[in-house]
Amino acid sequence: MNAYQKLSAEFYDIDKPTAQPEALEFYLDYARRSVGPILEPMCGTGRFLLPMLAAGLDIEGVDLSDEMLSLCRARGRALGLSPVLHTQSLTALSLARRFGLVFIPSSSFCLLTDESVVEASLEKLRDAMLPGATFVVEVERLVPRPSETSGTWGGRWVERPDGAKILISWLPQYSSVEGIGRSIHRYELVKDGRLLESEYEEFALKFYEPAAFQALLERAGFADVRVFKPYEATSPDDSDEGLIFEARRR
Ligand SMILES: C[S@@+](CC[C@H](N)C(=O)[O-])C[C@H]1O[C@@H](n2cnc3c(N)ncnc32)[C@H](O)[C@@H]1O
Structure with missing residues (x-):
């Protein structure tokens, strides 16, 4: 991946220093109820991970970008926190512990566009989870729009x-x-x-039809799939561009 390198990571950190309060509260609610440690894959600069660590939760992060993880460590140091972070790709996830909650906010999962990578990543995430653990992942909905081969800067x-x-x-x-x-x-x-x-x-x-993403989760060994409107415990409507999936590891 040639994304989230030096200037990109610095831009992200300045542009998005904190998570949206309602998004953080939504994931904190899952985190407080987690039976077992928490994993945030694609954690980036730690906008979600660091407040959870500060709240005393047992959380680890994974990201492919060393630059994003260095910024996360620097933000952690400023708060007196030493986050446990792993530079790993989802397709090669290898962690010592298994987790009670795995969550991926901000539609980061949509950065995986190749179907075989998506499937392999979901399988690795499933294997990193305890039986019965919860997976929460946000994706962007596919809405009809014309193909464009020439956009504007x-x-x-x-x-x-x-x-x-x-x-x-x-x-x-x-x-x-x-x-x-x-x-x-x-x-x-x-x-x-x-x-x-x-x-x-x-x-x-990559954008998803809700049924197509549910099928991917089920093929990867997840059950009891539910879909929510961003940061509410209600079903999404057609105007929602973001979708939050909750699923349980079988
Ligand atoms: C948009 S950032 C979001 C970070 C964090 N979720 C947030 O809300 O601030 C997406 C992150 O996904 C990471 N990433 C992209 N592809 C990845 C992969 N295959 N494995 C692990 N991390 C990946 C990037 O390095 C980047 O830090």
Whole structure:
């Protein structure tokens, strides 16, 4: 994966320093009820993991990006916390413990776009769970939209404490056949009108029909699948772009 490298991770950390309060509360509720330790795969900079650790919960994180995990450790140090973090890909997940709750917020799971990778990742996650454990995962809903092979560049920037700016520019495409949105991201570090660094990222998100994602979960060995509206214990309606799936490891 060539995503969430140096400038991308720094941009993310400045742009999204904390989780949405209602999202954090939603996952905290699961975490407090967990029978057994908690795992947050794709934990990134720890927007969910660190507040849970601060609340005294037994949680570990996994992420493929060393840059995101270093920022998580730095945020942890500032709070007097030492999170247990593993640099691993979901397809090669190998952890000493098994978990009572595994949760993946923010539709991070949609970053996996290859079907065989999605299936292998779900199987690895299942194997990392205790029998009867809960899996909660947020995905983006597939909504009908035309395929685009030429999008328009968009962009914005964030400012670092030293006054330098990190610009992101993106050029999107959408494949309706695959239900995948792809973007080329260009990050540029600019200070005093001079370009200091740049970085390219190939970004993709897979969108799901609710029934198709439920079938994937069931094929991977999960049961009692339920789907919720983001951060509420009610069923989603057609206007919801995000879907939260809860399932139990058989
Ligand atoms: C959008 S960030 C979200 C992080 C966190 N869930 C949050 O809400 O702040 C997605 C994270 O998924 C990680 N990631 C992407 N593909 C992965 C994979 N195959 N295995 C493990 N982590 C992965 C990235 O490195 C990145 O840190």
